Amino acid sequence: MHLHCIGIGEDKLYTLARALRECGYVVSGSGEDISAAQKSEMEEEGWPVTGETPSAGQIHTGLEGVITGAHVKPDHPELLKAADLEIKIYSVPEFLYEFARYKTRVVIGGDSGRAAIASVILHVLEYHNREVDHVISGEPEHTAHLTKDNDFILLTGNDLPSSETDKTPEFHWYRPNIALLSGMGAETETEEHFRIFVDRIVKGGIAVYNEEDEKLKTIVETSENPIRKHPYGRPEYEEENGAIILDTPEGPMPLELPDELALHHLAGAKWICQHMGVDEDDFYEAIAAYGM
Incomplete structure (x- = not known):
């Protein structure tokens, strides 16, 4: 082609x-x-x-x-x-949807933290030798890996226009099977964009969302789209000598994290990894070897 x-x-x-x-x-x-x-x-x-x-x-x-x-x-x-x-003329998001039409599309949305959450997910999958397609937009760089054979593709998306000729918000194109929403801005237009995004999740799909964002929580929980809804929030932790001690099923886990927001990223990433076939114990095993 x-x-x-x-x-x-x-x-x-x-x-x-x-x-x-x-x-x-x-x-x-x-x-x-x-x-x-x-x-x-x-x-x-x-x-x-x-x-x-x-x-x-x-x-x-x-x-x-x-x-x-x-x-x-x-x-x-x-x-x-x-x-x-x-x-045929494509914007980047439209082309990615066509490329991934028959894959399981996992989309990380939200107003912040998209690349950080995706990075955690990719680390966990790589640690357990699970290959996945991905296109991640963020700082300090964009990364992409595409194949014709992988079942899953991990994408990050926002609500900005796809291009000068395609004003569709980027993440509306992706129609995720599994979506994570980390939070959203305060603009009224943004609320409508997120509402449409949730409604475009494939029927029977999954929405993982930050329940500490009240507006986002309302949007997801009032959606009539027949999807599974999984809230997450900041996990339990303690601070000891400047280190964060995370409470896990395997016991206390010391982590070097830049800030409290990284805990939210971990919580959301854990849900996504579980929906991609990585159980909780295996997730934490991988996280123990990860530096954020």
């Missing part, structure tokens, strides 16, 4: 493009904001890439799709030509 990425200099799209190439896709790209490091990597690996001046030179009928970066303007020459040739 040959895909063309417009605005490939955007870190999120560049990371996705790399993962798609490693998965066996033919990927070309263009962009005015390609960094020197990205350009060097692409040249070394033989990517067909153009940059600097927007043109329609790489758009042709042999393409099976075009993926546009979040900041590419609607009047970009390549977008216009793709539309003229009736080539």
Whole structure:
């Protein structure tokens, strides 16, 4: 499958493009904001890439799709030509949904902590030799790994527009089978975005949510979507000589955590890992070897 990425200099799209190439896709790209490091990597690996001046030179009928970066303007020459040739144009979230349509989609949403929670989950799965697809957006970097065979895919998502040409909130595209909501902002529009996200969880799916966020709790608990709802909050702990001692079924566990918020991340990640087949004891075994 040959895909063309417009605005490939955007870190999120560049990371996705790399993962798609490693998965066996033919990927070309263009962009005015390609960094020197990205350009060097692409040249070394033989990517067909153009940059600097927007043109329609790489758009042709042999393409099976075009993926546009979040900041590419609607009047970009390549977008216009793709539309003229009736080539399917995807935002990054829309493409990821199509890629993962037949996988179990696990989506970490919320106004903060998405990448941190996903990092915990990936560590636990890797510790127990369980491979999973993932596309994680966050600081200090974006990461992605895609395969044609893995059953699960882990995604992070927010309620920002998917692109300049697709105003759908990013996480509305994903239609998760399993979702985690860590919290939400105070904007009225944000509340509506989260309400729609919960309603778009696959029927019979699972919503794990921070019950200490009252507005979020109300949204999840009043949703009429037939899903399972699992609240979580800050776990029990004590402080001793500056260290956090977590109360677990296996007994007290000392952890080096940056702040109390990290405890919430652990609690949410534990629920998600259990729904992905890792039991509680195995979760804590992995966490004992994890530094946040």
